[in-house]
Amino acid sequence: MCIGCQKRAFQKELIRLQKEKGQIVLYSGEGRSFYLCRVCLQGNRHISKIIAGRMKIDKSSVEALLKELSSNVKD
Numbered sequence: 001m002c003i004g005c006q007k008r009a010f011q012k013e014l015i016r017l018q019k020e021k022g023q024i025v026l027y028s029g030e031g032r033s034f035y036l037c038r039v040c041l042q043g044n045r046h047i048s049k050i051i052a053g054r055m056k057i058d059k060s061s062v063e064a065l066l067k068e069l070s071s072n073v074k075d
């Protein structure tokens with residue numbers, strides 16, 4: 001389930017992430033992870049705010065990650 005929009009999606013459509021040292025990073029293989037769908041990944045400040053709130057993390061780091069991922073992740 002996507003942390004941003006709460007929708008269920010196929011795993012291949014989800015990006016697996018984790019919180020590490022106060023930052024959100026791509027899942028490294030261990031630790032607690034969560035998913036973000038492609039719609040939210042391409043999303044907006046509203047989504048960043050939701051994620052920041054849920055993960056108790058700084059919103060600017062979420063925005064930076066989303067920006068980076070959306071330019072890297074291809075369909």
Ligand SMILES: [Zn+2]
Nearest residue numbers: 002005037040
């Ligand atoms: Zn979503």
